[in-house]
Amino acid sequence: MKRLFAAALLASAALSAHAAGIVRVVTKDPSGSPVADAVAYAVALDGTPQVHPPSEPVAIVQKDQEFQTYVTPVVVGTRVVFPNKDTVQHHVYSVSPAKKFEIPLYIGESSASILFDRPGPVTLGCNIHDWMVAYVFVLATPYFAKTGTDGVADISGLPQGRYRLEVWHPRLAAKVERELVVAESGDTTQVVSVTLRPDRRIRRAPDAGGADYK
Amino acid sequence: MAILTLLAPLGARADGPYVSDTASLLWQDNAANAASGDGILGAYTVGAGGTASWIHSGGFSTLVLTSLSANFEVCTPFSGLDNVAVGPRLEIRHKLEVGPYAPTVYAGADAGLVGFDDPERSNAEGAIFAGYSQRFTEALQLVVEGRAGSYDAKETVFTGSYAHLGATLNWDPNATWRFAVTGGWRNGDTVAGYEAYRSPSGWEPIDPGAYALAGPWRYVATFRKPFLDYRVSALTWSYGAAISPAIGRNTSVTLGFTRFETLGPDPYISDEVSLSIAHKY
Numbered sequence: 001m002k003r004l005f006a007a008a009l010l011a012s013a014a015l016s017a018h019a020a021g022i023v024r025v026v027t028k029d030p031s032g033s034p035v036a037d038a039v040a041y042a043v044a045l046d047g048t049p050q051v052h053p054p055s056e057p058v059a060i061v062q063k064d065q066e067f068q069t070y071v072t073p074v075v076v077g078t079r080v081v082f083p084n085k086d087t088v089q090h091h092v093y094s095v096s097p098a099k100k101f102e103i104p105l106y107i108g109e110s111s112a113s114i115l116f117d118r119p120g121p122v123t124l125g126c127n128i129h130d131w132m133v134a135y136v137f138v139l140a141t142p143y144f145a146k147t148g149t150d151g152v153a154d155i156s157g158l159p160q161g162r163y164r165l166e167v168w169h170p171r172l173a174a175k176v177e178r179e180l181v182v183a184e185s186g187d188t189t190q191v192v193s194v195t196l197r198p199d200r201r202i203r204r205a206p207d208a209g210g211a212d213y214k
Numbered sequence: 215m216a217i218l219t220l221l222a223p224l225g226a227r228a229d230g231p232y233v234s235d236t237a238s239l240l241w242q243d244n245a246a247n248a249a250s251g252d253g254i255l256g257a258y259t260v261g262a263g264g265t266a267s268w269i270h271s272g273g274f275s276t277l278v279l280t281s282l283s284a285n286f287e288v289c290t291p292f293s294g295l296d297n298v299a300v301g302p303r304l305e306i307r308h309k310l311e312v313g314p315y316a317p318t319v320y321a322g323a324d325a326g327l328v329g330f331d332d333p334e335r336s337n338a339e340g341a342i343f344a345g346y347s348q349r350f351t352e353a354l355q356l357v358v359e360g361r362a363g364s365y366d367a368k369e370t371v372f373t374g375s376y377a378h379l380g381a382t383l384n385w386d387p388n389a390t391w392r393f394a395v396t397g398g399w400r401n402g403d404t405v406a407g408y409e410a411y412r413s414p415s416g417w418e419p420i421d422p423g424a425y426a427l428a429g430p431w432r433y434v435a436t437f438r439k440p441f442l443d444y445r446v447s448a449l450t451w452s453y454g455a456a457i458s459p460a461i462g463r464n465t466s467v468t469l470g471f472t473r474f475e476t477l478g479p480d481p482y483i484s485d486e487v488s489l490s491i492a493h494k495y
Contacts, residue, residue, distance in 0.1 A: 088229045089271045093312045102312055105271040107229070127275045130314045130349065131389075200352045202314060203386045205460030206234060208468035208492035 021182045023155040024189040027147050027167060034151020035169065035194045037071040039137045041144035042155055042163040042180060051142045053077035057113045060124070060134060062090050065204075067124060067134030071170065073146055075139050079113040091127035098122050098138055121168065131204040135170050158182045171196040228280070230268035236285075237262040238490035245292060246407030246437055249482040250421035253409040255437055259295070261287040275309035283326075294332035294436035301326025301339075318347040328365075332436050335372050339365035355384040370430045371445045374403025380452075390460050396472065398452035403429075403445055406482060410440040417442055423480035448478030454486075465493040 025040035057079040061068040065086060074080065082092045084107050092110075093102035098120030103112045105128070116122065119140040126132040143163070145153035160182045167176040173195040180190065238261045245257035263285030270278040281303045289295035305322035321344040329336045341363025349355045364375035380398035387393075408419035410433065417433045419425070419442050429445035436443075454472030461467060467490070474484045 088232070088269060091275050095313050104274050125314055127309055127312055127316070128277065198388070201389045202349070202352050203389050203392060203460060204463050205392075205458075205466040206464065206492045206494045208236060208238075208458060208466050208490040 051075040234494035334369040337367035376402025426479035
């Protein structure tokens, strides 16, 4: 019986080391409103977990002269393609330190897939339509999730241990991080206050023109 | 040769047509460009038009835009100024670097046929232009454009040429609102009107300042009372301001004011207030 109990304990310990706890991150701005398109991620403090980029590239679609996904979190080593589903050509580029690239004027499926091989934020633009903007946030941790319109992100698959929980958003005004302990019992909820800078975007609407001299 | 080099990589394929249209209401406090009080007449003009554009892609961020426009204007008190205009435009646009703050240069030509209700004003016109656009921040953008053109009307008085240099500074505090200030310099021909009376020797301008004008002139019935129109070669400064809220992503409304100050032997001022709406499909 003692042997059986010891075996059960060992099995339990082994399982807990791989237990998949869920950290629910609830983001709110100072007025209490949910913050969408924030990336919540946990950085392990007791080791360096491996990241496994997806075997297929992630797609960021352009349609109606906009990037259809405002924020796309990926892990280091992910390839991204930029299908253009508009009837007008786009020239997708980034000049961000984490990834500089450009795909000159094209339409339809571009043959280029871009490898995001360094962590950090990458700002995407179109060199023809200046108002088009989107972000790829490249992570060196497998534990991340993006908030929806309800401001909630569920980070799953975290083994128990100590983590640094961080939140990133394109308009983040101040760094958001806190230490987090994922216990054996699993799920936890973290309410995070996020302050954003004003949403300044390049105007898209056409010029109505003015008076002409006659 | 430079233009040919830019055009060389163009494929036969063009994207489009992309259609945009505008409608406007314009108030001019001096529709006749008169120097003296007797001839200063205010007028409302209602206008609308549409443009169909095709975009041809060149190499690195180089576009060639071809378009065809049609517009009409109805001048409520003076029907002789009612007009319909059609014309093509060719523009080469190139962004010098990558990024929203990279400068853009463009150049091209446009032409038009303008038919006025007063047939002697109807003309064929053409112009070449070149411009530079620089965005400093998301909110601040400067556009400078130079233009040289001429127009050939049925009557010599309404025929002329000009050179124009204008600048616009746009300030967009957010994606909805735009505030703009404009400035312009124009050197060339314009038409100044003078109220007239019939003397034993024929039509005479009431304002003696007209005698300082050396250009051709003619009697016109456009302004409901006797007028003499003079072709004037003069320098005109213009400056104005506009406020323009966007309505959604593809529509904007603009309320603008522009003052035109024409120098020369008999100077005159014309103020214009315009309310316009633009939409692209």
